[in-house]
Amino acid sequence: MSEPRSTRRRTGLVAAVALTALLAIYVWLVALRAVQLVATGTTVGIVLGAALLVAPLLVIALIAREWLLALDVQRMADELAAAGELPVDDLPRSPSGRVDRTAARAAFGPHRDRVEADPGEWRSWYHLAFAYDAAGDRARARAALRTASRLHRGKDAPGDLP
Incomplete structure (x- = not known):
């Protein structure tokens, strides 16, 4: 439990x-x-x-x-x-609890596309950060969270995808 x-x-x-x-x-x-x-x-x-x-x-x-x-x-x-928009971790996992990397990479695409369509939206960057994290890329996940934070606080223009 x-x-x-x-x-x-x-x-x-x-x-x-x-x-x-x-x-x-x-x-x-x-x-x-x-x-x-x-x-x-x-x-x-x-x-x-x-x-x-x-x-x-x-x-x-x-x-x-x-x-x-x-x-x-x-x-x-x-x-x-x-707002009912928190990222949902519903990716398939191995018996040991590890996220299936192939599924994580496949789920990553829509989040990246959302950021590319509207790079000034912090919600998109937040979701992208968690997609990076699920895919195992912690450095890019942190960079995306920092971008989301800057946008959320109304500072700085959006940058390129990490």
């Missing part, structure tokens, strides 16, 4: 928050050590400390970017659910 969707969503959120908190502690410790190195006043300490300060800033920016994307993807999913 499958657990309810709200329970899975809550479990995923708790895990994401916990991992983000652990990462925040790690970033804080690295930044603390970097400041201590800079405070030594030696050339090597200052250079190493400055280099170490860049890493936490980069991590913070990347984590913030991922959280913002996750929040917007959830808002898009909620809108699609309210």
Whole structure:
């Protein structure tokens, strides 16, 4: 028996928050050590400390970017659910639960055609992202979700297919 969707969503959120908190502690410790190195006043300490300060800033920016994307993807999913337009995963699977790649590729075409017909529609990009994911192309799925998010927020013009 499958657990309810709200329970899975809550479990995923708790895990994401916990991992983000652990990462925040790690970033804080690295930044603390970097400041201590800079405070030594030696050339090597200052250079190493400055280099170490860049890493936490980069991590913070990347984590913030991922959280913002996750929040917007959830808002898009909620809108699609309210309209009865959420992607349905009805692809055939092997006994181990893996999606049949041939069926996934065949189901991919209509989503790609929808995006090509109206590249400014975020809903089409959202569905394309899940078609890419079913076909096993995670990088393109993420790129399509980012495009859907930009369009959903009203920013940026649509790009080429990922």
